[in-house]
Amino acid sequence: MRTRWGLWSLYRLRRVPSWAVVSPFPGPPGVGGAGEAAAGCGGLALLRRARQRAAVRRYPASADRDLRRPVSVALELLAWLDQQQLALADLTQEYVDGWITGGPSQRRYLIRYFLSWTASRRLSRKLVVPSIPQQEPQALLDEDDRWSLLQRCLTDDALPLDVRAAGAITLLFGPSTERLCHLTPDHLQRGSKHTHLMLGRHPVLLPPRLAGLLNQLAEEPLPGSRSLFAQATPGPRLLFPGLVPGKPISTHTMTQKLNRHGISVRAARNSALAALAADLPSPILADLTCMHRHTAFRWVTYARRDWAEYLAVRAKDKAEGDREVY
DSSP, X not given: OOOHXXXXXXXXXXXXXXXXXXXXXXXXXXXXXXXXXXXXXXXXXXXXXXXXXXXXXXXXXXXXXHHHHHHHXXXXXXXXXXXXXXXXXXXXXXXXXXXXXXXXXXXXXXXXXXXXXXXXXXXXXXOOOOOOOOOOOOOOOOHHHHHHHHHXXXXXXXXXXXXXXXXXXXXXXOOOHXXXXXXXXXXXXXXXXXXXXXXXXXXXXXXXHHHHHHHHHHHOOOOTHHHHHHHHSOSOOOSSBOSSTTOBOOHHHHHHHHHHTTOOHHHHHHHHHHXXXXXXXXXXXXXXXXXXXXXXXXXXXXXXXXXXXXXXXXXXXXXXXXXXXX
């Protein structure tokens, strides 16, 4: 029997094809509009797979946007072809490579789904889209800035309670915003002396101030009518509830909320993961954060290489200083 989460997920998934059909960015004449692009860029296969997953487990809200991106990218390419007065049959590997690298971000690499469809239907020649190149994290906080922000979250009563708690968790442990928004009081393990938080497969020890903030969030009643609706809604209570009863705050809303209060989510998360990766082996990092082991290994490699380069520079400066003394 499908759960309430599964039914809601399927409802959201059914909105994606209708979004593509009414998209205000039609394709060039003779190529087909957004509805055709949606089917072409692997949308039907992606939707079928997503519906199967949503029927058995929670489907994150961010996945809606992930399904729409290949459609948007396909429309961008069709518009570019129209500007260049080219047909799909005229598209060469040189054109594809130039169009992908000329984009402002890496999202154009998603054109592989559309080009695979066009090639299978002989609308274009077989073209190769390379894998998205791995990049090192760009947005990082200085360690002093990170600790200053953390102290502000833990001590500044002028900040909203949910911003303080969410900001502190992000600055300390770097969970994804999706995982953060779905935390419930059941993720807290309260002992006689210490409180732990279950972010991954193993609990992490919380600083007393942060434990106090989360306990306060867990016990704080929802305002007005939202409390009545929440009581009538089955399911666990959420530490970061959204406006819809029984639903967590969306990742987009949480990110905007933290950013408005001076906490850059991406920089805070990257800095926290880099700090953890510098001290922990990759298997432990993966277990604590519920991160894939390959991702954890890349973080550890990045953090320790960066630390090794820093030590090498310090050693070189010290050696030069010693030569100057003698």
